[in-house]
Amino acid sequence: MAPTDHGDAVLVALESGETYRIQVVRRPLPRGSGVALFYRCPWCRKPRRHLYLLSLSGAKLVEYLGLRCQVCAGLQFHSRGRYITRFERALFAPFLEGHRTVVPFPRRPWDPRAVSDPRLVAQELFQVEEAR
DSSP: OEESSSEEEEEETTSSSSSSEEEEEEEEEETTSSSEEEEOOOTTOOEEEEOOOEEEEEEESSSSSOOBOOOHHTTOOOOOOOOOHHHHHHHHHHHHTTOSSSSSSOOOTSOOOHHHOGGGGHHHHHHHHHOO
16 A cells, blocks of 8 residues: 555555555544544445455455455454344243353453563463464
């Protein structure tokens, strides 16, 4: 990614040699403390935080259609869920008994922790290494 002569766009070069000129949209943050950057999707022309090279074409992911936003590329993520209403939870609770765990699975040791100083978790890191 490289800046262009105009401050409102960037030039994106792919490994295949293709280049795309993507317009950049700047919007002020709510408290006026900065600016949020968005890329204008070449397909729908809406400002988006991310553009993707992969697109869904039929049942296959292809990368020859160019950069697109998530909606234009037809991408959906497995982590995306839907809200289950109180009525649905009450209705299906007898059927789900024993299939759901109330306590979430432990995420350690593979879930990294964000700390200000790595020395704060040095003991934990060395214990994980020894356990392997």
